[in-house]
Amino acid sequence: MLGDRTGGTVRLERDGGVAVIVIDNPPVNAGSTAVRRGLLDAVATVAADPGIEAAVLIGAGRTFIAGSDLREFGQPLEEPQLPAVIAAIEAYAKPVVAALHGAALGGGFELALGCDARVAAPGTRVGLPEVTLGMIPGAGGTQRLPRLVGVSTAIGLICEGRRVAAADALALGLVDAVVEGAVAERDGAQSLRASAVAHARGLAGAKNRVADRAVPAEPAERIEAAASAALRAGRGRPPAVEAIRAVRAAAERPLDEALAEERAVFQRLRLETEAFARRHLFFAERDSARLPELEGVAARRLERIGVIGAGTMGTGIVIAALDAGLPVTLLERDAQALESGMARLRDHYARRVDGGKMSAGEAGKRLAALDPTTDMVALATADLVIEAVFEDLAVKQDLFRRLDAVLAPGTVLASNTSYLDLDAIAAATGRPQDVVGLHFFSPANVMRLLEVVRGAKTAPDALATGIALAKRLGKLPVVAGNAFGFIGNRIYAAYRRQCEFLIEDGALPADVDAALERFGFAMGPFAVADLSGLDIAWRMRRQQAATRDPAARYVEIPDRLCEAGRFGRKTGAGYYRYPSGAKRGEPDPEVTALIEAASAAKGIARAAVSDEGIVTRVLLTMVNEAACLLSEGVAARASDIDLVLVNGYGFPAWEGGPLFWAGRQDPAWLGAGLARLGDLSGPGFRLCDPGVLRAA
Numbered sequence: 001m002l003g004d005r006t007g008g009t010v011r012l013e014r015d016g017g018v019a020v021i022v023i024d025n026p027p028v029n030a031g032s033t034a035v036r037r038g039l040l041d042a043v044a045t046v047a048a049d050p051g052i053e054a055a056v057l058i059g060a061g062r063t064f065i066a067g068s069d070l071r072e073f074g075q076p077l078e079e080p081q082l083p084a085v086i087a088a089i090e091a092y093a094k095p096v097v098a099a100l101h102g103a104a105l106g107g108g109f110e111l112a113l114g115c116d117a118r119v120a121a122p123g124t125r126v127g128l129p130e131v132t133l134g135m136i137p138g139a140g141g142t143q144r145l146p147r148l149v150g151v152s153t154a155i156g157l158i159c160e161g162r163r164v165a166a167a168d169a170l171a172l173g174l175v176d177a178v179v180e181g182a183v184a185e186r187d188g189a190q191s192l193r194a195s196a197v198a199h200a201r202g203l204a205g206a207k208n209r210v211a212d213r214a215v216p217a218e219p220a221e222r223i224e225a226a227a228s229a230a231l232r233a234g235r236g237r238p239p240a241v242e243a244i245r246a247v248r249a250a251a252e253r254p255l256d257e258a259l260a261e262e263r264a265v266f267q268r269l270r271l272e273t274e275a276f277a278r279r280h281l282f283f284a285e286r287d288s289a290r291l292p293e294l295e296g297v298a299a300r301r302l303e304r305i306g307v308i309g310a311g312t313m314g315t316g317i318v319i320a321a322l323d324a325g326l327p328v329t330l331l332e333r334d335a336q337a338l339e340s341g342m343a344r345l346r347d348h349y350a351r352r353v354d355g356g357k358m359s360a361g362e363a364g365k366r367l368a369a370l371d372p373t374t375d376m377v378a379l380a381t382a383d384l385v386i387e388a389v390f391e392d393l394a395v396k397q398d399l400f401r402r403l404d405a406v407l408a409p410g411t412v413l414a415s416n417t418s419y420l421d422l423d424a425i426a427a428a429t430g431r432p433q434d435v436v437g438l439h440f441f442s443p444a445n446v447m448r449l450l451e452v453v454r455g456a457k458t459a460p461d462a463l464a465t466g467i468a469l470a471k472r473l474g475k476l477p478v479v480a481g482n483a484f485g486f487i488g489n490r491i492y493a494a495y496r497r498q499c500e501f502l503i504e505d506g507a508l509p510a511d512v513d514a515a516l517e518r519f520g521f522a523m524g525p526f527a528v529a530d531l532s533g534l535d536i537a538w539r540m541r542r543q544q545a546a547t548r549d550p551a552a553r554y555v556e557i558p559d560r561l562c563e564a565g566r567f568g569r570k571t572g573a574g575y576y577r578y579p580s581g582a583k584r585g586e587p588d589p590e591v592t593a594l595i596e597a598a599s600a601a602k603g604i605a606r607a608a609v610s611d612e613g614i615v616t617r618v619l620l621t622m623v624n625e626a627a628c629l630l631s632e633g634v635a636a637r638a639s640d641i642d643l644v645l646v647n648g649y650g651f652p653a654w655e656g657g658p659l660f661w662a663g664r665q666d667p668a669w670l671g672a673g674l675a676r677l678g679d680l681s682g683p684g685f686r687l688c689d690p691g692v693l694r695a696a
């Protein structure tokens with residue numbers, strides 16, 4: 001589904017007795033009002049011509065209807081609406097064949113489901129992603145899809161919003177044929193268009209409506225299992241709940257009733273906050289890598305990468321690259337460390353083979369594209385080298401200095417550092433213009449977010465190459481300036497600090513975690529801290545102790561926990577206790593006592609904080625830190641910050657990110673809330689002007 005404002009046209013052509021209806025609304029043939037009107041007119045013209053024996057629907061250019069115009073969904077819909085177009089196709093007495101190439105998603109695929117047959121070019125993707133956009137399919141998708149694939153499969157496809165590749169679509173019965181041939185509408189005899197016309201003739205005038213088919217019978221347990229899995233994956237949110245209900249109705253209720261109900265739910269959901277939030281994130285993703293200053297800047301060559309360090313992050317990056325078909329040279333400091341990294345990589349692929357996710361041959365092929373080495377000279381053939389060695393400035397500087405001597409000119413040098421100063425790393429080389437930060441998130445082969453960090457001297461084409469790598473790996477790049485913690489860790493640090501203030505002021509860790517989890521965070525901050533371990537941050541705090549502003553509010557509770565040997569889940573105790581390896585911690589009276597003593601020592605009169613109070617303080621903290629980042633130029637756009645929080649830190653996508661949340665609040669309330677936040681947070685807390693949010 002893509003947002004496109006142009007009107008578009010529909011042309012009617014002839015191929016003998018077959019009418020060819022060509023949808024032409026560049027760039028992606030989005031289903032605009034003009035397209036729907038054109039389709040309706042075309043079907044009426046075709047129906048009125050007795051000389052026409054069948055029709056083909058095809059998209060001009062590089063795709064079928066890739067999706068509806070998303071922006072329309074936030075406003076009153078203009079006539080004719082999509083269900084009327086589909087009804088006209090179904091009411092037409094002769095067969096209509098959808099010829100699919102590129103993408104046929106959302107309304108585009110619903111239109112195809114309204115046809116009597118679907119033929120697809122290789123490389124086509126079909127699917128109904130509405131649930132991932134906070135809605136449900138609204139033009140019969142929840143009714144026609146189960147008639148083709150059964151209720152349980154339809155629940156999975158719709159709730160996941162899966163984009164199904166042509167071969168899988170054929171196997172599932174979503175399309176009737178995959179034709180080898182060109183994707184363009186105008187090509188010769190072997191083209192998709194010619195195949196679709198032949199297919200239409202082959203139907204010999206017979207209608208074959210999906211709507212007329214019975215939903216295939218299947219065991220109730222299979223449907224229950226699919227529904228509960230989809231509900232869990234959809235976090236019990238309304239789009240998943242409603243989609244499951246609608247698909248089940250296909251097997252239980254008359255079609256016209258179920259269609260009317262589907263439409264009503266679609267009309268309601270598309271105007272709810274979740275749908276606006278998800279549309280916001282959709283456009284934020286589309287724009288994240290589009291920087292005005294990079295317009296026309298070509299990325300450098302990217303045919304082989306080097307990864308340095310085969311630890312947690314290095315091996316994750318290697319997997320991401322191998323899975324994207326990018327050959328990798330992996331450098332470690334000695335044979336033993338290299339072998340333990342290689343063992344981890346072999347295990348990873350073996351697990352995928354054992355789990356039936358990949359053939360042994362494919363796993364072997366991926367690993368064969370990996371060149372493990374302890375000799376730095378082997379990196380000379382890489383176009384981009386990423387280091388993921390210890391988080392220590394001296395180690396990284398020494399490495400970059402030595403790399404300078406072996407890498408080919410123009411090689412992009414990237415660092416996966418989380419907190420170190422990229423410019424200080426770049427200064428160790430004679431080519432700081434080639435240095436860029438690539439801050440992957442753990443596990444690097446799973447997490448989509450990738451902060452691409454621009455140093456003071458980073459050349460535009462080096463930055464463009466970092467972005468190109470992110471895309472090649474299927475990641476979501478967000479560009480950040482070089483500042484402590486970049487975008488994500490900087491906001492997360494402020495958030496964590498505020499949560500510490502909260503427990504010093506009167507809440508308990510379990511209160512804070514529960515309130516934030518109810519708001520929608522995947523996990524509360526104290527549960528996260530216990531999971532990742534308290535000792536690393538403790539070490540960092542001790543290193544920074546000398547440079548800390550002595551006047552600023554400093555919560556000693558985490559230090560007290562570490563002094564007591566409570567490093568989190570791995571030691572059986574942290575903010576919570578974990579009796580005999582329990583996964584979920586339980587509140588510990590010892591911690592409560594420790595926290596109460598810490599408050600008392602500072603003369604703080606503890607007072608309970610409501611769930612709402614906790615959530616508001618946390619969100620305002622994020623908003624304030626975001627305002628600081630924007631005013632410092634570390635983040636270029638408010639929407640980039642939302643992407644980082646949603647994709648890297650478990651912020652609920654249905655809330656659209658902290659700045660989307662802020663944009664929905666009354667500005668006067670927000671301003672007053674931020675001022676009060678400053679008071680509650682005590683000395684040393686820096687408030688930034690929220691005015692910058694409106695401009696961003």
Ligand code: NAI
Pocket residue numbers: 308309310311312313314331332333337387388389390391392395399416417418419439440441442
């Ligand atoms: P790790 O300790 O698991 O792995 C580091 C690896 O680098 C080790 O295998 C070590 O043998 C190797 N190494 C050290 N010096 C080397 C050298 N001179 N040449 C070649 N190899 C060398 O560390 P981890 O967690 O993978 O972190 C690596 C980097 O990624 C750090 O800068 C860290 O801040 C960053 N990072 C870590 C994240 C995490 O969640 N662990 C998240 C994002 C970034």
